[in-house]
Amino acid sequence: VTLAAYMLRMPIHTLTMGRDYNLKAFKVDLKAALHQAGVLGEPTCLLIEDHNLVDSSYLEMINSLLASGEVPGLYSPEELGALLAPLNEEMVSEGFAGGPFAYFVSRVARCLHVVLVMDPLNPSFQLRCQSNPALFTKCAVQWMGTWSTEGMEAVPKMLLSELFTTFRKAITVRGSVSPEPGAIEQEAAEQLSAVCRDLIAVHQTADDGLATPRVFVQFCKVYQDIFQQKHNFILEQQRRLEQGLSKLREAETSVDVLSKDAEQKKKELQVKQAQADEALEDISRNMDKASEQKKEVKSVQERITKESQEMAAKKAEIETQLSGIQPILDAAKEAVNCIKSENLTEIRSLKMPPDPIRDVLEGVLCVMGIYDTSWISMKRFLGQRGVKERILSFDAKEISTEIRDSVRNLIDSKPNSFKPEVIRKASVAAAPLAEWVVANIEYASVLTRVGPLQAELDKLEKNLKRSQEKLEKADKQSRHLESKVKEIKKSFQQMTAEAERLQKGLESAEQVLGAAQDLLSKLVGEKTRWDLQQTELNQTLEGLPKLSVLCAAFIAYLGSAPEDARASTMAR
Numbered sequence: 001v002t003l004a005a006y007m008l009r010m011p012i013h014t015l016t017m018g019r020d021y022n023l024k025a026f027k028v029d030l031k032a033a034l035h036q037a038g039v040l041g042e043p044t045c046l047l048i049e050d051h052n053l054v055d056s057s058y059l060e061m062i063n064s065l066l067a068s069g070e071v072p073g074l075y076s077p078e079e080l081g082a083l084l085a086p087l088n089e090e091m092v093s094e095g096f097a098g099g100p101f102a103y104f105v106s107r108v109a110r111c112l113h114v115v116l117v118m119d120p121l122n123p124s125f126q127l128r129c130q131s132n133p134a135l136f137t138k139c140a141v142q143w144m145g146t147w148s149t150e151g152m153e154a155v156p157k158m159l160l161s162e163l164f165t166t167f168r169k170a171i172t173v174r175g176s177v178s179p180e181p182g183a184i185e186q187e188a189a190e191q192l193s194a195v196c197r198d199l200i201a202v203h204q205t206a207d208d209g210l211a212t213p214r215v216f217v218q219f220c221k222v223y224q225d226i227f228q229q230k231h232n233f234i235l236e237q238q239r240r241l242e243q244g245l246s247k248l249r250e251a252e253t254s255v256d257v258l259s260k261d262a263e264q265k266k267k268e269l270q271v272k273q274a275q276a277d278e279a280l281e282d283i284s285r286n287m288d289k290a291s292e293q294k295k296e297v298k299s300v301q302e303r304i305t306k307e308s309q310e311m312a313a314k315k316a317e318i319e320t321q322l323s324g325i326q327p328i329l330d331a332a333k334e335a336v337n338c339i340k341s342e343n344l345t346e347i348r349s350l351k352m353p354p355d356p357i358r359d360v361l362e363g364v365l366c367v368m369g370i371y372d373t374s375w376i377s378m379k380r381f382l383g384q385r386g387v388k389e390r391i392l393s394f395d396a397k398e399i400s401t402e403i404r405d406s407v408r409n410l411i412d413s414k415p416n417s418f419k420p421e422v423i424r425k426a427s428v429a430a431a432p433l434a435e436w437v438v439a440n441i442e443y444a445s446v447l448t449r450v451g452p453l454q455a456e457l458d459k460l461e462k463n464l465k466r467s468q469e470k471l472e473k474a475d476k477q478s479r480h481l482e483s484k485v486k487e488i489k490k491s492f493q494q495m496t497a498e499a500e501r502l503q504k505g506l507e508s509a510e511q512v513l514g515a516a517q518d519l520l521s522k523l524v525g526e527k528t529r530w531d532l533q534q535t536e537l538n539q540t541l542e543g544l545p546k547l548s549v550l551c552a553a554f555i556a557y558l559g560s561a562p563e564d565a566r567a568s569t570m571a572r
Helices: 002-007 023-039 056-068 076-093 098-111 125-131 147-173 183-204 213-323 326-339 341-348 355-367 376-384 387-392 402-412 422-425 431-447 453-520 526-559 563-571
Strands: 011-012 044-051 110-119
Touching: 002 023, 011 023, 023 044, 023 056, 023 076, 023 110, 056 110, 056 125, 076 098, 098 110, 147 183, 147 213, 147 526, 183 213, 183 526, 213 453, 213 526, 341 376, 355 376, 355 402, 355 422, 355 431, 402 431, 422 431, 453 526, 526 563
Parallel strands: 011 044, 044 110
Antiparallel strands: none
């Protein structure tokens, strides 16, 4: 039953029998099976055995369940309402015409499978069958009497098939000839068939009270346990003997291995010594290179220091010459930033501006590289969005020599137009622009004077950059050489240590070689005794199947028999 339920993926419900088990507990177990089948809709097996039927009402309730799919009075109204509530939605989706309880009963009838195992030797068997007709009208009756010979053979074959295959493999592995494909399985099947016949023959000689299928199954299981335990025990003994013999074989070959190992260690020692000598020479060469590289690094560092000092002096001279004009230029920019938009609009509104305003605007346009100095161009320039920001962001370094000389001539030819007291009377907005033009021209003149100094400064910066790159390269090479020397020294230490290890290994190999030769001379007699034990174990293993039959039969059939019955049975 358990095997069939497992194959069908069906859970089994059994009665949880105990000392205080009663009708109430039986109803609880029955409700659990009905809930899984009727509410959850899962195929469920309810298994009840003969010894569970301690009360006749149990079988009557099972009879009602088989006959109608329900047990009257099993559920109270409150329990029934809570039980059927989850089924409403499923009932509607399936289009079931009846009510929830009818739907529940139909699912119980469809999903619940009741298995009732009864003993025909029970005195109440006939009365139970007569009182509960659903056991025959609603159930399939499987009458288990005596087994056929084929059925009896199937039990040990099922239990022992894998065990005998393993048994034959263990025997074959110890043989000297490799078996053909499928030969092991065939031998295992033939030997198992012979054991099955022996088991059946022993069972048939048992008393009628013991010659039952249940006792035969127990007989087969006892045989299985005895055979497996003895088989494992013998295999363990053989494994230990094999380990001992293996150690002896290893000792026999260790002499040759150690001799070859000693020769190999001598060769390796010579190689390591040669490598160590080469490493010493390499250390000396790289240390010389590292010393030369350090000298070069020092020379480059001194040159960089000198060039840095020269560059700082040139930069200070340039900054000194620019320091006088920079505040004037900054003040002019600040004045331009303070020009109001309405003042620029006022200048643009003039049909023909006074000469001072025109001269200043001409200077602004020329400085910014605009060569069209007509009044229309001036008005268009002043009308641009962000004209103040454009003037403030102008870099005096962009003024060319031609523009500077042209604007300088303009300022020299019309000096009154660029005087603050004169231009401020003509326009409040033009005065800051005039100041800005003059300051930018002066700044451009200073830049022209410091041009050669700036060129020298740029040259020094390039030289300094090349020197720094050379310093970095030399420093990198120096560090690389130092690192390489460290690696070579480390490698030299490893080679020296390896040579010492090889020397010690050689001495140890010679000691082990002598010990192995001494061990072999002492274990010659032990090897002979172990070979004899191995042969005896192999013979015992071959006869194990039949010996296990006798042991299992004694336990299964004569365990409870008196001593004289045991003696007479064994004698037969």
